[in-house]
Amino acid sequence: MNSSKKRVVILGGGTAGWIAANLMATHWGDKGFEISLVESPDIGIIGVGEGSTPPLKGFMDTIGVSESEWMPECNATYKVGITFKDWSVKPGFTQYVHPFLCQPDHFSVPAFFHNSFLRRKGLDLEGHPDHFFLTTEMIKQKLAPVAPPNFPFEINYGYHFDSGLLGQFLARHAAKKGVQYISATVSEVVLDQQGNIAYLLTGEGQRIEGDLFVDASGFKGQLIQQALKEPFISFAESLFNDSAVVFATDADEDIAPHTVSTALKYGWAWRIPLTNRVGNGYVYSSRFVDDDQAETEFRAHLGLLDSDVAARRLKFKVGRVQHHWVKNCLAVGLSQGFIEPLEATALDMVQETVVRFIEAYNQGDSDAGRNAFNTRISARFDAVRDYIVCHYRISSRADTDYWLANGSNEKISPSLRAILMSWMAGQNITDELERQKLDAYFPNVSWNCLLAGKGIYPTREQLKPGNEMANQYKLEDIRRYIQGCAMNFKPHMQQLQALGKTS
Ligand SMILES: Cc1cc2nc3c(=O)[nH]c(=O)nc-3n(C[C@H](O)[C@H](O)[C@H](O)COP(=O)(O)OP(=O)(O)OC[C@H]3O[C@@H](n4cnc5c(N)ncnc54)[C@H](O)[C@@H]3O)c2cc1C
The missing domain is CATH 3.50.50.60 (FAD/NAD(P)-binding domain)
Known part of the structure; x- marks a missing residue:
């Protein structure tokens, strides 16, 4: 040597x-x-x-690997965000998308921030994030996030593999x-x-x-x-989950470009579509449910109660x-x-x-x-932890001890407490995130989507109609703009087939 x-x-x-x-x-x-x-x-x-976040694309670019080289080899698909289901029981807010922010969104995000801010002040404006992002439309139409060369905006995306x-x-x-x-x-x-x-x-x-x-x-x-x-x-006092059970199921015929995270009784289940199969896992807390019970609940959720498909069980520590x-x-x-x-x-x-x-x-x-x-x-670890902890702390589910303990957990960091207090006080949380220099980890759009998407707003009875000034953004214009942008993208399946082998 x-x-x-x-x-x-x-x-x-x-x-x-x-x-x-x-x-x-x-x-x-x-x-x-x-x-x-x-x-x-x-x-x-x-x-x-x-499942990845958008920087994986930067990694592949850095090491000199193109999508057509690695994606077909790894049965990979595109991912434009995560759909969260059943994390909230608030009417109108039982589901939302956490999008990977794209350049075209810069035209519609101000409307989301404006509406969401005034809704917290008690005005009845549309504050659900799904109306304001191109990625939500891509998921709905099952489009691939790869822009044609003449499309003048950058699109951010991750992958499943x-x-x-x-x-x-x-x-x-x-x-x-x-x-x-x-x-x-x-x-x-x-x-x-x-x-x-x-x-x-x-x-x-x-x-x-x-x-x-x-x-x-x-x-x-x-x-x-x-x-x-x-x-x-250890982060176990604010993140209770320590176990997972994992199954593969048959591939989707027409693959939507998102991960789905569905809250269950003692945790949440992921659904990750690859070209040859769907990866499924239930992440749960062994303090609240035993492994057999968790597997039974998950099998029932997937409609696999009568199936002998083998499951894999995992333990992990957080921190x-x-x-x-x-x-x-x-x-x-x-x-x-x-x-x-x-x-x-x-x-x-x-x-x-x-x-x-x-x-x-x-x-x-x-x-x-x-x-x-x-x-x-x-x-970075601590900032990411707080964003994840927030999902649990603000969940309105109360169907099990697990969700009650999460919803009332006081062992959250001072940083997260300050963000939540700023939101609850109807302030602009962008200022709080900037004050804490947290915007580099999860951007303020992500925090706003998390809190708005789970419906952390005054109740419907508390809301008053918005006046003309408050209603300055027309939802119909935003819808037309987003649908116009979406017309530039190919179906997800077509894009995957163009890359090479799909199973
Ligand atoms: C339930 C669950 C879901 C997850 N989902 C995601 C996700 O969606 N997205 C994401 O980004 N991450 C996710 N992760 C995390 C992700 O799986 C890991 O970050 C990633 O796989 C990297 O693991 P690793 O390489 O650190 O460890 P491992 O995959 O465990 O690799 C350890 C390596 O060390 C070697 N090794 C160990 N001991 C020795 C020894 N004595 N001598 C020689 N070799 C040794 C082993 O052979 C192996 O090659 C998830 C994790 C869990 C638990």
Whole structure:
């Protein structure tokens, strides 16, 4: 091995390990870094995590992969947002879409903010978000979010994909970029006198030495949590879910480009459409329901009570490590922490962690650089946690102890409390989000959709008719504008077929 090279050793070949390998090889491959990835042939990957947010497109662009290369290989579909069903029992607000904001929305969002703001002040204006976003129309018409070249606006979107196939695709791509693959199970992590990781020892006695180690070993955090003993901060007091049961069902014939999240008695169920199947999972809290009862409820929800289709059960812990970069180790993926998958934010967190780490490392390894990096990534975790916690805290469901406990949970962060108080007081929450510098994580549109979509407004009896000034935006004009924009997009199925293989 050439000793002038910096040796980066990634432990773990799940999606996190392969995203890290590809980004590091892209940024550092020609800069004297030698990157290897160690994966156990015996310890599997978690094998869930099939929905993304828009930054995954930026990741694929960065590593030089086009949609026609990766999407057909991973049975992928497009995703323009998440439809939330049955999270609220308020009439007119039992369902809404959390959209990925697109440029055309900038013309209609002011109307949403205006109406929503005045509705909180007691005027009877349309405040449901679904009337104001192009993505809602794309879901309704099952359109693909890929704009034709002459369409002058940018469209933001994410994807759904088979996580196992995505990992395999990224492994092949990393190999082309020079990443070395080692199939072995690490049995021991050996530290040097300064407490840095010196080498990994495999079950066969092979020493794997490195200058920098990336822990992508999954929930157990073999390097960061076990060897380096970095403390884990649990989020369990504000996020109760710790279990999931997962099923695949037959593919949809005509695929709508959204994830559906339906609230059930003790949690919520995802529905993620791929080209060859639909991925379904029920995320629930074992404090309130046992695994068998949860599986029965979920089977009933899917109409599978009489079916012998096999389910997979999973346990997870929510929270994060205190620091993500410790000594000569960076933690990414489940080893650094996990917020339950309601907004499919985990892969985005992996990407953000690796990109910011590369930036910081390129500046030279200093205490100030490390501290700034760790503070930034932890702040992102905490901000995402609060957005997820908000879904539960404002839910109006009261059908089980689970929903009652969520709705009255006082163990929420001061930051979330301030946002909720600002909304309830009828203030402009954009100011509060800017004051707290939170707009970079979930944009103010997302917060407004969450609160408005779940119907956090005065009751119908409390509302007064809007006057002419209040009614300055005509819903009919907005509808026509959105439908006009939608005419530029092809059917989702047609776009998927144009990319190549659909099952
Ligand atoms: C129920 C659920 C739903 C989710 N849904 C989403 C979603 O919709 N969107 C999203 O972005 N994320 C989601 N996630 C998170 C997502 O699954 C993970 O972030 C992602 O899969 C990355 O996992 P990982 O690579 O960190 O860990 P894993 O997939 O667990 O990979 C760990 C790797 O480490 C290796 N390894 C472990 N120990 C050793 C050892 N001793 N020696 C050698 N190798 C070792 C294993 O072989 C494996 O390759 C979800 C998670 C859960 C639990």
